[in-house]
Amino acid sequence: YIHIINKADMAASKGLKILVGCKRVIDYAVKVRVKPDRSGVVTEGVKHSMNPFDEIAVEEAVRMKEKKLAGEAVAISVGPPQSQETLRTALAMGIDRAIHVEIPLAQLEKLQPIHVSKLLAKVCESEKPDLVILGKQAIDDDCNQTGQMLAALLDWPQATFASKIEPSQDSKQLRVTREVDGGMETIDVSVPAVVTSDLRLNEPRYATLPNIMKAKKKPLAKMSPDQLGVDLQPRQEVISVEDPPVRKAGAKVESVEDLVGKLREKGLVK
Amino acid sequence: SKQTMLSSSRAALVAAAAKLPRLVTRYGYCTTAAGERQQQKPLSPKITTHPTRNDRAKDPRWKDIDMTRAADEADVVIVGGGPAGLSAACRLAQLNAEKGTEMRIVVLEKASSVGAHIMSGACLDPKGLVELFPDWQERGAPLHTPVTGDKFYMLTEKRAIPLPLLPGMPMHNHGNYIVRLGNVVAWLGEQAESLGVEVYPGVAAAEVLYTEDGSAVKGVATNDVGIAKDGSPKDSFERGMEFHCKQLIIAEGTHGHLAKHLINRYDLRAGREPQTYGIGFKELWELSEDRWRPGYVEHGVGWPLDSGTYGGYFIYHLNEGSPLAAVGFVVGLDYSNPYLSPFHEFQQFKHHPHVAAALTGGKRIGYGARALNEGGVQSLPKLTFPGGCLVGCTAGMINVPKVKGTHNAMKSGSLAAEAVHEAIGSGEIEPATYEEALRNSWVYKELHSVRNIRPSFHLLNGRLGMFGGMAYTGAVWYFTRGREPWTFSHGGTDHEKLLPAKDCKPKDYPKPDNVLSFDLLSSVALTSTNHDHDQPPHLTLYDDSVPGQVNLSVYDGPEQRFCPAGVYEYVELDDGSKRLQINAQNCIHCKTCDIKDPTQNINWVTPQGGEGPAYNGM
Numbered sequence: 001y002i003h004i005i006n007k008a009d010m011a012a013s014k015g016l017k018i019l020v021g022c023k024r025v026i027d028y029a030v031k032v033r034v035k036p037d038r039s040g041v042v043t044e045g046v047k048h049s050m051n052p053f054d055e056i057a058v059e060e061a062v063r064m065k066e067k068k069l070a071g072e073a074v075a076i077s078v079g080p081p082q083s084q085e086t087l088r089t090a091l092a093m094g095i096d097r098a099i100h101v102e103i104p105l106a107q108l109e110k111l112q113p114i115h116v117s118k119l120l121a122k123v124c125e126s127e128k129p130d131l132v133i134l135g136k137q138a139i140d141d142d143c144n145q146t147g148q149m150l151a152a153l154l155d156w157p158q159a160t161f162a163s164k165i166e167p168s169q170d171s172k173q174l175r176v177t178r179e180v181d182g183g184m185e186t187i188d189v190s191v192p193a194v195v196t197s198d199l200r201l202n203e204p205r206y207a208t209l210p211n212i213m214k215a216k217k218k219p220l221a222k223m224s225p226d227q228l229g230v231d232l233q234p235r236q237e238v239i240s241v242e243d244p245p246v247r248k249a250g251a252k253v254e255s256v257e258d259l260v261g262k263l264r265e266k267g268l269v270k
Numbered sequence: 271s272k273q274t275m276l277s278s279s280r281a282a283l284v285a286a287a288a289k290l291p292r293l294v295t296r297y298g299y300c301t302t303a304a305g306e307r308q309q310q311k312p313l314s315p316k317i318t319t320h321p322t323r324n325d326r327a328k329d330p331r332w333k334d335i336d337m338t339r340a341a342d343e344a345d346v347v348i349v350g351g352g353p354a355g356l357s358a359a360c361r362l363a364q365l366n367a368e369k370g371t372e373m374r375i376v377v378l379e380k381a382s383s384v385g386a387h388i389m390s391g392a393c394l395d396p397k398g399l400v401e402l403f404p405d406w407q408e409r410g411a412p413l414h415t416p417v418t419g420d421k422f423y424m425l426t427e428k429r430a431i432p433l434p435l436l437p438g439m440p441m442h443n444h445g446n447y448i449v450r451l452g453n454v455v456a457w458l459g460e461q462a463e464s465l466g467v468e469v470y471p472g473v474a475a476a477e478v479l480y481t482e483d484g485s486a487v488k489g490v491a492t493n494d495v496g497i498a499k500d501g502s503p504k505d506s507f508e509r510g511m512e513f514h515c516k517q518l519i520i521a522e523g524t525h526g527h528l529a530k531h532l533i534n535r536y537d538l539r540a541g542r543e544p545q546t547y548g549i550g551f552k553e554l555w556e557l558s559e560d561r562w563r564p565g566y567v568e569h570g571v572g573w574p575l576d577s578g579t580y581g582g583y584f585i586y587h588l589n590e591g592s593p594l595a596a597v598g599f600v601v602g603l604d605y606s607n608p609y610l611s612p613f614h615e616f617q618q619f620k621h622h623p624h625v626a627a628a629l630t631g632g633k634r635i636g637y638g639a640r641a642l643n644e645g646g647v648q649s650l651p652k653l654t655f656p657g658g659c660l661v662g663c664t665a666g667m668i669n670v671p672k673v674k675g676t677h678n679a680m681k682s683g684s685l686a687a688e689a690v691h692e693a694i695g696s697g698e699i700e701p702a703t704y705e706e707a708l709r710n711s712w713v714y715k716e717l718h719s720v721r722n723i724r725p726s727f728h729l730l731n732g733r734l735g736m737f738g739g740m741a742y743t744g745a746v747w748y749f750t751r752g753r754e755p756w757t758f759s760h761g762g763t764d765h766e767k768l769l770p771a772k773d774c775k776p777k778d779y780p781k782p783d784n785v786l787s788f789d790l791l792s793s794v795a796l797t798s799t800n801h802d803h804d805q806p807p808h809l810t811l812y813d814d815s816v817p818g819q820v821n822l823s824v825y826d827g828p829e830q831r832f833c834p835a836g837v838y839e840y841v842e843l844d845d846g847s848k849r850l851q852i853n854a855q856n857c858i859h860c861k862t863c864d865i866k867d868p869t870q871n872i873n874w875v876t877p878q879g880g881e882g883p884a885y886n887g888m
Contacts, residue, residue, distance in 0.1 A: 029799070030884055045453070047798060070413070206496060210340050
């Protein structure tokens, strides 16, 4: 399915304008703990970092700039004040400027992909990017919805789970290789488009100190959901959050007869 | 006697080692008879691929890589964003404001955020903090739990015998605060930034830089990133950057790796005793509300440690809104039995009826471990060198019987700042006034008065052990308060005290019940430690063949037992031989291996910045 929109040729000298989404999430190596009141997980004082798939998205945007496919890369994060640190990391990796949509603490826990995609859609109206790259999913909620919802809201084509992004043969579109259940699917998408990054798209660079220091001088703009006219009313209510059931110890059997005997005992085999 | 037994077995080991081809090591342990440098024969597959032990200038894989580093200038660089380093930073900023001078002060901290590598009890003596920030309360320092009760126990296998805690004894805690030191340090970091200090977490200082003639320190270089596990450059390779500074303050905590290097280079331990250490474990427990006694401090000694092994425990009940308690255990690293596992001693200790009573119904939510210094004044190195100085635990200022060092660390940071400020002003290379200022301060007075308590444990050749130490404290120290004219020695380094396995009995530790006691790996998971797997292990060996040939064959691989994170494992190969496997990803940066390795073959260097444990208010 190829959706064609009248847009400038990609070989145009200015290059694509890319908007990259970054989310601040609990670091993947942290041992997560459920809150005693079972309303969520403990986040206070816990190490956070940029969502790994978003790091890959940022890296892809920076590489496209280095290859002269893109002219400007802008990072955006929807989150609490500390999301600024996440944006600074993106700036240190090579992004040109950043936008922080600050969410007040009270509404943070109830923020869902539907809200984020609406906020991003509003920002796209004013920023007018040619390409939006998001991580395919966040490692805290594992929703895998924002990219798809955003494309639908904007009525743009989407290429999710991208493992490769390159210009199409006629350079008028993007050729995206997607990782799907059956293997790899290659599609051509017209810009503007939404692409979500998968694990094998690239290996992100490190944000090194000289670049972190330079990033302090790059522009970081702040916005509020009210300014963007998006209502953050939750559409879902979390009833409870619980630990996964404790894995029971297995039992070793010595022979096939033993195994069948045990299966019979448990009524799993007649 | 134990001493002669040690020296004869050591002589035998040196003789055996001399027969094998070895690289010359600093301690001269593994030299050939002629002391010549010899080509290391690959006696076992290569374990150490780190660039500090493999010269990249001679490595063909690095032929086309640009190794130039960007350089930046600062007036003062502080390595380590802990209580000592941040106090130094804040004091420097305060001095600049007072005296109208301007300085660029940079703090480099290897943890991903300030406070994430802090591991401490902690029962804080606020002395150091009050001097630095008299208005600490208005500034919101997280000291929420004043000590309300204080007890000391002697544990036997079944009983807990209360011992009297008289005012004036080091373990008396009136006026102190129970804190989550990681949070206090995070707050200190914010104060430093508000005073104009540049604080860079996620950056590890990897190398000391010297002036052209090599005589003075001129700065540090941060770690390179993007080196693969086999030592080759990855696409993401980037060189670290250099900071050139007028003065370098090393505040790496106990047994810092740059401190180790500087102490050797400038021979800062000449005429002083080597440092001695303990390993400290700590767990954070959410207690059952009915067992929670906010503000209560308990210390103790005894079971399960035998009287010949130094150590003790603490239980501190926090009062920060939820029934949290810090439960900790220290084992002196001068223990002699290579079969001893400090981690398992700690886990076993929690089963003592007296301790189990406090913890039953509770849930463990945190775990961590760190080496701590026990040498006191006898082991203080010379504190300054051309171009910088050592502060805090990196020099070794813990008051061992009081189990407190943070107040001394903060004071030493402040005093170093004053000396550094003066040295920069007058153009002096060495901040020489720092050492004298420390000797005239309450830090030295306090450390001097308790100097004989820890080594009194070794009285009568260690035969009385803990009883000897306690007897000395009660009978002598309580009256002399350190004014006795003698100073006991620690009797050598911790690693020298380990006996060969054949002379010791293996220890049988009970299995964890997963309610009070836990296994090592699930404990390590709680530290949230992580390292990029595709990098050279930062636990480097001077000689890859030594673990198999000495550590394992003579000492039964004690590193498998003293590492609190399961980094060291001897795995069996197809041919039946055993090979050391280093699981560098588990490392929690405690430095115990570098301290206790009997062959001193392990050299801990910093991994990439931002890695290691992610402690939350420990």
